[in-house]
Amino acid sequence: MIVTNKLTKVYGGFFGSSVLAVDNIDLEVDRKDIFGFLGPNGAGKTTTIHMFTTVLEPTSGTAEICGYDITKSPLIAKRKIGFMPEMPGFYDWLKAEDQLKFYCDFYGYSRQESKTRAKELMELVGMGEFRNRKIKTFSHGMRKRLALASAMVNDPEILILDEPMGGLDPMGVHSFREMIKELNRNDITIFLSSHLLPEVQQLCNKVGIINRGKILAVDTIDNLSRKVGLESFTRLTIDGKGLSEKVLDFIKTIPGVAEIRVNSQRERGYTIIVNEGIDIQDLAGVLNEKLVKRDVYLSRLEQAKPNLEELFMKITRGS
Amino acid sequence: MEAEKKSEETPEKGAPAVKAKESGETFVEAFKQNLMGILIIARTDIIAHLKSPRMAILMVIFIFTVLSGAYFFAGMAADYTEAQPPEFLVWTYIVNLDDDTYPDDMLVITTDTTGKSIGDVTISLFHLNGTLYEKETTDEVGRTIFYDIDPQSYLNSHKGDYVEMYRPVITTEKQMYQFLSEMELYVQTQVADLDEDNVADDVAILVLNERLEPVPGATVSGGFDQDEESTNAYGLYREYNLLKDNYEYEITWNEVVAVDEAEILNDDMDIENLLNLQGPDDVLMQTAGLFIVMIVPIMAIGISFDTISREKISKSVVFLLSRPIGKRSIAAGKFIGSLTALAIPLTVISLVGVGIISMKTSESPSGGFVAGFLVITIVFTAIFVLLQQIFSTLAKTTGNAIMAGISIWLFFYIFFGLIILLINQLVGNQFLSTEYYELSNKLTLFSPTGTYGFLMVLISPTAGDTPIGITSWAPALSFTLGFVILFILSMELFRKRPYL
Numbered sequence: 051m052i053v054t055n056k057l058t059k060v061y062g063g064f065f066g067s068s069v070l071a072v073d074n075i076d077l078e079v080d081r082k083d084i085f086g087f088l089g090p091n092g093a094g095k096t097t098t099i100h101m102f103t104t105v106l107e108p109t110s111g112t113a114e115i116c117g118y119d120i121t122k123s124p125l126i127a128k129r130k131i132g133f134m135p136e137m138p139g140f141y142d143w144l145k146a147e148d149q150l151k152f153y154c155d156f157y158g159y160s161r162q163e164s165k166t167r168a169k170e171l172m173e174l175v176g177m178g179e180f181r182n183r184k185i186k187t188f189s190h191g192m193r194k195r196l197a198l199a200s201a202m203v204n205d206p207e208i209l210i211l212d213e214p215m216g217g218l219d220p221m222g223v224h225s226f227r228e229m230i231k232e233l234n235r236n237d238i239t240i241f242l243s244s245h246l247l248p249e250v251q252q253l254c255n256k257v258g259i260i261n262r263g264k265i266l267a268v269d270t271i272d273n274l275s276r277k278v279g280l281e282s283f284t285r286l287t288i289d290g291k292g293l294s295e296k297v298l299d300f301i302k303t304i305p306g307v308a309e310i311r312v313n314s315q316r317e318r319g320y321t322i323i324v325n326e327g328i329d330i331q332d333l334a335g336v337l338n339e340k341l342v343k344r345d346v347y348l349s350r351l352e353q354a355k356p357n358l359e360e361l362f363m364k365i366t367r368g369s
Numbered sequence: 370m371e372a373e374k375k376s377e378e379t380p381e382k383g384a385p386a387v388k389a390k391e392s393g394e395t396f397v398e399a400f401k402q403n404l405m406g407i408l409i410i411a412r413t414d415i416i417a418h419l420k421s422p423r424m425a426i427l428m429v430i431f432i433f434t435v436l437s438g439a440y441f442f443a444g445m446a447a448d449y450t451e452a453q454p455p456e457f458l459v460w461t462y463i464v465n466l467d468d469d470t471y472p473d474d475m476l477v478i479t480t481d482t483t484g485k486s487i488g489d490v491t492i493s494l495f496h497l498n499g500t501l502y503e504k505e506t507t508d509e510v511g512r513t514i515f516y517d518i519d520p521q522s523y524l525n526s527h528k529g530d531y532v533e534m535y536r537p538v539i540t541t542e543k544q545m546y547q548f549l550s551e552m553e554l555y556v557q558t559q560v561a562d563l564d565e566d567n568v569a570d571d572v573a574i575l576v577l578n579e580r581l582e583p584v585p586g587a588t589v590s591g592g593f594d595q596d597e598e599s600t601n602a603y604g605l606y607r608e609y610n611l612l613k614d615n616y617e618y619e620i621t622w623n624e625v626v627a628v629d630e631a632e633i634l635n636d637d638m639d640i641e642n643l644l645n646l647q648g649p650d651d652v653l654m655q656t657a658g659l660f661i662v663m664i665v666p667i668m669a670i671g672i673s674f675d676t677i678s679r680e681k682i683s684k685s686v687v688f689l690l691s692r693p694i695g696k697r698s699i700a701a702g703k704f705i706g707s708l709t710a711l712a713i714p715l716t717v718i719s720l721v722g723v724g725i726i727s728m729k730t731s732e733s734p735s736g737g738f739v740a741g742f743l744v745i746t747i748v749f750t751a752i753f754v755l756l757q758q759i760f761s762t763l764a765k766t767t768g769n770a771i772m773a774g775i776s777i778w779l780f781f782y783i784f785f786g787l788i789i790l791l792i793n794q795l796v797g798n799q800f801l802s803t804e805y806y807e808l809s810n811k812l813t814l815f816s817p818t819g820t821y822g823f824l825m826v827l828i829s830p831t832a833g834d835t836p837i838g839i840t841s842w843a844p845a846l847s848f849t850l851g852f853v854i855l856f857i858l859s860m861e862l863f864r865k866r867p868y869l
């Protein structure tokens with residue numbers, strides 16, 4: 051859905067010093083992805099996003115949106131995307147609904163269609179009651195919601211969100227997360243930049259990490275973690291009087307169990323390493339049921355997910 | 370604006386997209402979309418501008434300046450009386466020319482404006498009620514005499530039915546006779562337009578001796594500049610371009626002194642004479658040339674100084690740029706929005722002005738002139754809106770944009786004239802010489818303010834002469850070129866500038 055080839059942006063340079071904000075990046079975002087674009091402040095995320103949305107022209111390289119080159123067919127490319135800027139600005143003197151109708155007009159909606167669409171979108175972002183309020187009276191969170199609605203007017207195939215949850219309260223973050231998930235379920239590809247790593251971890255199936263204009267990594271969070279040696283694991287600790295070689299052999303036969311290790315003297319018991327992709331709760335249930343009568347019990351259940359924050363630090367620090 | 374109605378309902382995707390062709394964008398599609406975008410942006414801006422308090426303030430300024438200007442000028446035009454240079458002067462002296470004892474005879478002398486006699490002019494004497502009393506024709510030395518006129522008031526006229534001059538004939542009385550018979554100089558004064566500048570602010574004094582012969586060399590002294598030293602060979606003394614006043618003066622000849630007086634009612638300093646305000650067309654032209662040319666740039670600055678910078682500062686431009694519309698089209702839409710928002714009230718108020726002019730002068734300016742005036746004024750507005758929009762695009766702050774706008778207005782309105790003066794001096798043209806005018810007019814074509822004035826003169830039905838040194842199409846070309854260049858520049862600069 052988004053493919054870039056050596057996309058580069060250099061700011062300034064004519065008189066003053068130039069800034070290489072985006073440096074030859076190659077990215078690929080697939081259909082139905084929720085792609086998280088991560089990087090420290092000043093890494094070049096907003097610049098990249100502005101090139102996707104033709105707010106900025108690339109210095110060199112290309113980007114394609116749904117197969118359309120953003121410099122050769124900008125108008126078609128722009129019809130495919132919905133864009134929510136980092137700091138959304140509106141015509142503050144308009145009512146929220148009128149602002150949406152204004153944006154609708156660019157896509158050739160009829161007056162009636164615009165009206166319905168504006169109303170629907172205000173409901174969608176949970177702002178139905180503020181439809182007829184002037185934008186100048188809106189709070190930051192309300193502006194963010196209106197920005198999401200503005201990005202949705204053309205029912206885009208790709209939604210590009212620059213820091214959609216920045217500055218929102220926990221409730222706001224939660225509802226934005228739910229909205230984004232819902233939109234993705236409705237077949238919309240999502241490309242979002244964010245600093246809220248827990249949210250990215252919950253939402254995104256794929257992340258790209260950028261620093262100083264360079265892409266450092268693009269992959270699923272799990273794959274990236276493995277690459278940098280941050281393992282994910284799930285383990286259960288068992289103990290009890292009934293533990294014997296026989297019982298241990300029996301446990302090994304239970305589906306999902308990968309390995310059994312003896313714990314240290316102090317910790318006592320055994321650790322069961324679980325295969326990837328197994329629902330730990332289910333497995334615990336099965337084990338409990340089968341082991342209780344043999345006088346063995348589950349003493350601990352540990353699950354270590356790769357920590358995106360750690361991952362992020364590791365990758366960006368390494369560059 | 371409702372571009373194309375959706376023919377097929379796509380249940381999943383609500384966007385009625387222009388169907389993307391696999392090959393990419395075609396020119397026609399892009400053009401259509403951009404045009405639609407331009408109209409959307411323009412429409413939103415027009416509404417916002419028209420509703421804004423700023424527009425109200427600007428229009429109050431405009432109404433005050435332009436309508437009061439038109440009102441006063443029209444009033445002056447209504448009062449305007451244009452003097453015709455006299456074909457000849459008719460002098461009348463009531464004297465006793467026959468053997469009776471009454472001064473009831475009238476000597477009539479006809480001369481040209483130098484005092485030289487003109488013969489063969491028919492002089493008719495009318496009763497005040499208009500009926501003819503008597504008719505005489507002047508001889509080859511320009512004289513004739515009506516004898517023994519009944520004591521009454523009369524009007525005289527010459528050349529058949531054309532009445533050039535009225536002069537009540539004094540009723541004859543005994544005392545009058547005695548006074549006249551003691552006189553040694555006969556002096557008569559006429560106020561007329563002798564130098565043919567259409568203002569009756571010149572004085573002619575004909576001096577005759579007691580035998581009613583012209584007196585050369587009589588000196589005239591009093592409140593005059595002394596354009597001439599003394600009466601000429603025909604006994605005539607002239608003084609030109611006097612200011613409005615009552616003049617008393619003495620005529621001295623051979624130690625004989627006579628006094629007379631003249632009253633000048635109109636002079637060159639009358640604003641209606643200065644501005645040549647003769648009719649509604651002149652009023653419209655001068656209102657445009659003096660007031661509209663000054664105030665329209667202020668309107669343009671006031672409306673468009675922040676059209677671009679406001680979008681940049683509020684970052685709403687980012688949203689706009691991500692819509693399916695080209696950057697140039699955004700600039701074009703902004704321009705058309707500002708221009709239309711200005712042009713609507715300017716046109717309405719101008720038409721009200723035309724109405725005021727028509728009422729005051731009880732005559733309408735010609736329709737073609739009004740239409741031409743509106744078109745030229747809107748292009749003039751457009752040029753300043755574009756200039757201001759360019760500053761709004763380039764300037765780092767809104768304040769800078771306003772300053773740049775006011776500076777360029779001052780530059781064209783005031784400094785450009787000084788620069789023209791300076792250049793003339795540098796190339797050594799004498800002030801007010803033909804070369805001076807030619808060069809000045811050529812240079813003025815580079816100023817929208819000056820070119821506006823040229824265009825108004827050119828299309829005016831009353832003052833349609835091409836200024837010297839330029840061809841008649843040059844001002845129109847200058848306006849068109851200026852507009853096109855600025856329009857392209859405003860779009861290209863918007864495209865090139867960073868927005869964030």
Ligand SMILES: Nc1ncnc2c1ncn2[C@@H]1O[C@H](COP(=O)(O)OP(=O)(O)OP(=O)(O)O)[C@@H](O)[C@H]1O
Pocket residue numbers: 061062069070071089090091092093094095096097098136867869
């Ligand atoms: N208009 C501009 N002119 C010059 N340099 C710029 C401009 N905008 C951004 N930059 C520079 O480009 C680099 C990338 O900036 P960008 O805004 O893309 O970062 P970002 O990843 O979005 O950061 P943040 O997380 O703070 O939003 C930075 O070094 C920044 O200083």
Ligand SMILES: [Mg+2]
Pocket residue numbers: 095096097136212
């Ligand atoms: Mg950013």
